[in-house]
Amino acid sequence: MVKARTSAAELVVTGHVRVNGVRETSPGHAIKAGDVLTIALDRTVRVLKVTGFNERRGDAASARGLYEELGTRN
Template identity: 85%
Template sequence: MDRQRLDKWLWHARVVKARTSAAELVASGHVRVNGVREKSPGHAVKAGDVVTIALDRAVRVLKVTGFSERRGDAAAARVLFEDLQKADE
């Protein structure tokens, strides 16, 4: 798998608790892919894309590093992205 729907990836990466929440987050304009605001939950993300999420008065900047067929536990979710903010600190 080299691409995945944005809403599905956000859910699998455990950014949100439900896929519908991921879709609403994208549709309401709180997600950017490579600096461009994305309003389509079905937008495909690929490895290397930088996803910026405005969530709960905070901004998360994540680099897509992998995909999953199913939603796993927190440890499995951590391998799907690299947190670019922690790298800056």
């Protein structure tokens, strides 16, 4: 959703991320396959279901295969 870990951590700390409907404020919170993330980003809200993880960091294209888009709201 964002390019850098620091940007992702900032979204969490500022309250723009929910995990399974609960606002998350700790960037180190572990997530697991099946968790639903709600992310408020750039005047939209994206709802994603985590479907898997990579062993190592990859590019954006490989990351797209690790979640299912459940919805987007403006």
